[in-house]
Amino acid sequence: MFRTNAKTNAEHPQPQLLHNVAIETTGGRASPLLEKGTALPVEIMQLFSTTVDDQRQIIIHLLYGGGRMVEENTSLGKFVVDNIPIALQGAPKIEVVVRVDAQQNLAVTAKERGRRRKQQLGQPINLLDYEVPPYDETKRPQLSAPYQDRTNIRKRIENFLKSFGRPEVIPAPQRIVTSAELSFREAVLGTTKKVEINRLGICPTCKGTGESAGSQRVKCKTCKGRGSFRIVTGTSQVNFIQYKACAECMGRGTLPKVPCSQCGGSGLALEGATQLEFPIPPRITLEQPTRFRLPEEGHMRLDGKVRGDVFIKVQTTRDPNLTLSGDDIYSVLRLNEEQAAHGGTFSVPTIDGNLDVDVPPNVQHGHVIILAGLGAPSGIVVDGQRGDQHVTIQVLRMSAPF
Ligand SMILES: [Zn+2]
Ligand SMILES: [Zn+2]
Structure with missing residues (x-):
C-alpha cells in the first residue's frame, strides 16, 4: 500500500512536548526552558556559572508541568555538574544542553565552554513516565503547526535569556599542551617531573589593560560594544542558541584607542621560562603514554582572572636490560x-x-x-x-x- 505524505503526517502527527520543561530559579520559581507543544526533537543550550568562589558543582533542578512554582510541577530530578575547576565566582562557563528526542527521552549534558569533553548529567529519562499535577488549562498555549512552534519557542527562549540577562562571554582560558619523557626507572618507582613552559601572563607594561599609558578605550565597532554575538540556529525541529565572544575585542566590548606597545592591546605577554613540577606515581605511565593535567598553570585568560590548564603527555622509554x-x-x-x-x-x-x-x-x-x-x-x-x-x-x- 502506498500512502501520500499528507496522510502519513495525519496519522503520525509531529511529536511534541506534552508539558513545559522548566528549571528551578530563585524564589522557588519554575522558569520554562521548553514550552508545551514544542515540536520534538528539540535541544536548548543554557549557560551557567558559579555564584561563589571555588564552587565545584552546579545543581540544575528540572521540572515538568505547567505550574509557576516548583511545587506545582513534577520534579524530573536534580542534575549535577561537578568537577568544576577552582575559580573565582562567575569565571567557569558551563554549557548545559537539554535535549528531548521524538520519543520523549530527555537527556542533559554539560561541558565547560571551550572544551570538547562532555559530561552526561544523570541518566536519560522518558517524559512519558512522569505525571504532572493539574494546572490552569486556560493558560495552555494553543498547539500550532510545527513551523509556528519554532518561532514561538525561539521568542520564548529569547525572553527567557533576556530575563537572565545576556550571559557574559569571555574567551576560554588557553591550555598548554606539552610532553615529557620518563626513564624506565622513573616510571617504575614514580618521580617528581619538571617541565618548562613559556606562558602568557598579565602584560607588565600595561598591567593587563592593553592600553598605552593615558589612552582611552573606545567601543568595539564589530560587536557594537556587546562583546559577544548571539547565534540562533535551528531547523524546523531543533533550536539552538549560542553565544560567541567577539574576536575583535576578545569579548571585552571595547578596544584601546592606542594599544600597549608590549602586548599590542591584548593585555597579555609571555612570561619567559617557568618550571612546573608534578608528581608521577609509580608504574602508571608504563603501559601507555599518560596525560597529566596541571590545573590553571597555562596561559592567562584575557580578563586576567584565570589560567588555562597544562596538559603533559608522559611517555616511558623502554630499558634494554630490564x-x-x-x-x-x-x-x-x-x-x-x-x-x-x-x-x-x-x-x-x-x-x-x-x-x-x-x-x-x-x-x-x-x-x-x-x-x-x-x-x-x-x-x-x-x-x-x-x-x-x-x-x-x-x-x-x-x-x-x-
Ligand atoms: Zn600591554
Ligand atoms: Zn567586539
Whole structure:
C-alpha cells in the first residue's frame, strides 16, 4: 500500500512536548526552558556559572508541568555538574544542553565552554513516565503547526535569556599542551617531573589593560560594544542558541584607542621560562603514554582572572636490560663458561642502579638469582612493598669446532 505524505503526517502527527520543561530559579520559581507543544526533537543550550568562589558543582533542578512554582510541577530530578575547576565566582562557563528526542527521552549534558569533553548529567529519562499535577488549562498555549512552534519557542527562549540577562562571554582560558619523557626507572618507582613552559601572563607594561599609558578605550565597532554575538540556529525541529565572544575585542566590548606597545592591546605577554613540577606515581605511565593535567598553570585568560590548564603527555622509554612482569623485574646475566665455572662478583643493572652480585662457582645455565626488594612497588604507594628482581644466568658456550 502506498500512502501520500499528507496522510502519513495525519496519522503520525509531529511529536511534541506534552508539558513545559522548566528549571528551578530563585524564589522557588519554575522558569520554562521548553514550552508545551514544542515540536520534538528539540535541544536548548543554557549557560551557567558559579555564584561563589571555588564552587565545584552546579545543581540544575528540572521540572515538568505547567505550574509557576516548583511545587506545582513534577520534579524530573536534580542534575549535577561537578568537577568544576577552582575559580573565582562567575569565571567557569558551563554549557548545559537539554535535549528531548521524538520519543520523549530527555537527556542533559554539560561541558565547560571551550572544551570538547562532555559530561552526561544523570541518566536519560522518558517524559512519558512522569505525571504532572493539574494546572490552569486556560493558560495552555494553543498547539500550532510545527513551523509556528519554532518561532514561538525561539521568542520564548529569547525572553527567557533576556530575563537572565545576556550571559557574559569571555574567551576560554588557553591550555598548554606539552610532553615529557620518563626513564624506565622513573616510571617504575614514580618521580617528581619538571617541565618548562613559556606562558602568557598579565602584560607588565600595561598591567593587563592593553592600553598605552593615558589612552582611552573606545567601543568595539564589530560587536557594537556587546562583546559577544548571539547565534540562533535551528531547523524546523531543533533550536539552538549560542553565544560567541567577539574576536575583535576578545569579548571585552571595547578596544584601546592606542594599544600597549608590549602586548599590542591584548593585555597579555609571555612570561619567559617557568618550571612546573608534578608528581608521577609509580608504574602508571608504563603501559601507555599518560596525560597529566596541571590545573590553571597555562596561559592567562584575557580578563586576567584565570589560567588555562597544562596538559603533559608522559611517555616511558623502554630499558634494554630490564622488563617488568607483575611486581617483579626480570633481567639476564650473560657469563662465559670460564666465568660460570669460577663464579665471582658481577655488575647487574637494577632500577636502583648497578649492583655487584655474587655468583657461586659452577653456576648452571638457567640458574636464577633473586634480588629481594629490587622489583616494582606493588601499588602506587611510594614507600610500600616492592617485588623482586629475577636475574637469569645465561652461560654462553664457546662455539666448539667439530
Ligand atoms: Zn600591554
Ligand atoms: Zn567586539
